[in-house]
Amino acid sequence: MSWILGLPIIIPFFTAVIAFLTKERPSGAWWSVLGSLLTLIAAAALMVVVLQEGVVAAQMGDWPAPFGITLVADLLSAVMVVITGITGLAVAVYALADIDEAKERLGYHALFQVLIAGVCGAFLTGDLFNLYVWFEVMLISSFGLLVLGGSRAQIDGGIKYVALNLVSTIIFLTGVGLLYGVTGTLNMADLALAVDQSDQKGLLTVIAVMFMFAFGVKAALFPLFFWLPAAYHTPAFSVSAVFAGLLTKVGVYALIRMFTLVFDHDIGFTHTILLWVACFTMVVGVLGAAAQQDFRKILSFHIVSQIGYMILGLALYTPLAIVGAVFYLVHHIVVKANLFLVAGVAQRLCGDTDLRKIGGLYKSAPLLAVLFLIPAFSLAGFPPLSGFWAKYILVKASLDIDAWFIAFIALAVGLLTIYSMTKIWGEAFWKPHPEGVEPELRAIPRAALIAYLVPIAGLATLTIIIGFFPEPFVQFAERAAAQLLDPSDYIAAVLGGGT
Amino acid sequence: MEVMLSVLVGVLVAAAVYLMLARNVLRFLFGLILISNAANLTIFTSGRVTEAAPPLIPEGAEAPVGLVANALPQALVLTAIVIGFGLFAFALVLAFRAYDALGTLDSDEMRVAEPVEDTK
Numbered sequence: 001m002s003w004i005l006g007l008p009i010i011i012p013f014f015t016a017v018i019a020f021l022t023k024e025r026p027s028g029a030w031w032s033v034l035g036s037l038l039t040l041i042a043a044a045a046l047m048v049v050v051l052q053e054g055v056v057a058a059q060m061g062d063w064p065a066p067f068g069i070t071l072v073a074d075l076l077s078a079v080m081v082v083i084t085g086i087t088g089l090a091v092a093v094y095a096l097a098d099i100d101e102a103k104e105r106l107g108y109h110a111l112f113q114v115l116i117a118g119v120c121g122a123f124l125t126g127d128l129f130n131l132y133v134w135f136e137v138m139l140i141s142s143f144g145l146l147v148l149g150g151s152r153a154q155i156d157g158g159i160k161y162v163a164l165n166l167v168s169t170i171i172f173l174t175g176v177g178l179l180y181g182v183t184g185t186l187n188m189a190d191l192a193l194a195v196d197q198s199d200q201k202g203l204l205t206v207i208a209v210m211f212m213f214a215f216g217v218k219a220a221l222f223p224l225f226f227w228l229p230a231a232y233h234t235p236a237f238s239v240s241a242v243f244a245g246l247l248t249k250v251g252v253y254a255l256i257r258m259f260t261l262v263f264d265h266d267i268g269f270t271h272t273i274l275l276w277v278a279c280f281t282m283v284v285g286v287l288g289a290a291a292q293q294d295f296r297k298i299l300s301f302h303i304v305s306q307i308g309y310m311i312l313g314l315a316l317y318t319p320l321a322i323v324g325a326v327f328y329l330v331h332h333i334v335v336k337a338n339l340f341l342v343a344g345v346a347q348r349l350c351g352d353t354d355l356r357k358i359g360g361l362y363k364s365a366p367l368l369a370v371l372f373l374i375p376a377f378s379l380a381g382f383p384p385l386s387g388f389w390a391k392y393i394l395v396k397a398s399l400d401i402d403a404w405f406i407a408f409i410a411l412a413v414g415l416l417t418i419y420s421m422t423k424i425w426g427e428a429f430w431k432p433h434p435e436g437v438e439p440e441l442r443a444i445p446r447a448a449l450i451a452y453l454v455p456i457a458g459l460a461t462l463t464i465i466i467g468f469f470p471e472p473f474v475q476f477a478e479r480a481a482a483q484l485l486d487p488s489d490y491i492a493a494v495l496g497g498g499t
Numbered sequence: 500m501e502v503m504l505s506v507l508v509g510v511l512v513a514a515a516v517y518l519m520l521a522r523n524v525l526r527f528l529f530g531l532i533l534i535s536n537a538a539n540l541t542i543f544t545s546g547r548v549t550e551a552a553p554p555l556i557p558e559g560a561e562a563p564v565g566l567v568a569n570a571l572p573q574a575l576v577l578t579a580i581v582i583g584f585g586l587f588a589f590a591l592v593l594a595f596r597a598y599d600a601l602g603t604l605d606s607d608e609m610r611v612a613e614p615v616e617d618t619k
Contacts, residue, residue: 143593150600152611155593156611159593160606162589163524163527169586177544177575181547234612
């Protein structure tokens with residue numbers, strides 16, 4: 001069944017070709033929706049296989065590992081691919097209403113599908129250099145999506161995004177080169193063994209910090225996050241949503257993968273750095289959000305803040321903390337993408353996302369208000385929504401090892417998150433519109449309205465399901481965390497002559 | 500040979516960092532070319548510099564005979580050069596568009612996405 005590993009990568013690439021060929025026609029957007037649906041089905045099938053058979057690995061071109069390129073899926077990879085499929089489908093449907101004809105002609109849907117392929121590839125690869133290549137696939141398509149349309153703000157944000165991400169890429173590449181020089185391999189499973197056996201532990205720690213820097217930029221960790229709030233509020237809302245949901249999470253995934261599988265030789269050093277970085281990321285992100293007055297800028301800073309929680313889970317490095325990190329990752333992608341989608345509808349109704357210029361949405365569009373409240377309260381960690389359980393697990397994990405200060409920071413940042421969310425609520429939904437406009441949802445054409453609201457409602461439902469029935473999700477996260485902390489299955493699946 | 504290459508990498512990185520610290524976006528991009536070449540040389544050097552035969556397998560044999568050069572780093576560098584070239588071309592065009600749209604290449608004056616009044 002290992003051929004199924006390739007499908008979540010091949011389908012989006014194939015869809016991208018079709019979408020590019022049909023970009024001048026109205027059917028282009030529907031091809032993108034169809035392709036995203038197929039990707040989701042392939043991802044779900046992969047998940048079923050991984051649940052039944054454990055870690056699945058496939059060697060590309062039948063070159064045995066560690067010589068060939070390996071694709072490998074454990075539970076973490078599988079769930080990330082599934083959540084990518086869900087986000088991809090939601091955004092593809094949303095794009096039917098959000099992306100205008102001019103952007104479609106410029107190839108929006110093709111770029112979007114390539115981005116999804118890059119993200120899935122990064123989650124599934126078992127080879128470090130191959131991970132670099134998938135990062136580049138993701139990066140180049142995200143560059144295109146970010147500046148598509150070419151407004152002045154987009155170009156400005158794009159410059160900062162491109163510059164800082166290219167620096168990160170080069171540090172990543174240098175790290176790959178040095179790691180190869182020390183260990184002689186780039187296959188991740190093989191690296192895990194080689195690093196354990198190596199006697200150059202000091203050099204490996206230096207390389208580990210280079211990777212921490214490179215992935216830290218991608219994941220928008222303190223103090224490397226400045227590209228994110230500079231750029232994420234400028235492109236189309238669909239683009240913002242998919243970036244917010246997926247791109248930084250690839251960085252988080254890479255950090256989790258590398259710092260559980262490969263660089264676990266000096267946890268006292270590397271994970272202590274990660275711990276402090278995580279705390280600063282949480283605090284600085286949420287304070288940045290508190291100072292902003294724009295719907296999307298507030299949300300962008302909250303991405304930074306929330307990334308801190310995930311890295312906190314990795315840095316504490318106890319079984320429960322890793323469970324929390326995995327759970328947080330999944331919950332956050334759903335919630336964050338959804339909030340950006342809501343912001344898009346608010347912009348369509350009020351004509352702006354500056355909170356000083358909009359208002360009255362609770363009275364004129366109560367349905368949208370409810371759909372905002374669910375992800376917003378989930379992000380802030382209100383029970384019984386998904387964010388509550390994610391935060392609860394992480395706080396409990398830090399209390400379990402008597403890290404009182406860390407638990408305090410996590411809780412205080414949660415409180416400040418509520419402040420930001422109530423600010424958006426108060427300004428955009430509660431207060432009357434400054435110019436007395438009462439924009440109703442009915443003002444949007446029916447077809448566009450359905451394309452807007454179905455993905456938002458779908459993701460909100462998912463948030464509620466995770467919130468009310470957390471048990472299976474937590475159990476799943478426990479299994480995924482157990483695989484991460486004991487990578488012997490992973491290594492055996494890759495090196496044990498997997499077909 | 501390895502020492503010389505390492506020194507060269509160091510010089511390239513130093514020059515690149517100097518250029519990248521400039522406010523001018525174009526200088527930053529030139530720094531980026533230098534540092535990406537430094538990264539490529541690092542990979543090449545990491546694969547050990549040897550005086551060996553090309554890694555060709557003689558006809559009828561299963562494996563190369565004698566000492567051969569390590570082909571993998573060269574393949575990696577080749578990939579990295581191609582990708583780096585593509586990204587650089589994009590960045591260059593973006594810088595040109597930025598000059599066109601914003602009228603400046605000074606990163607301190609690029610405040611359209613993050614206006615100064617927002618920070619007050």
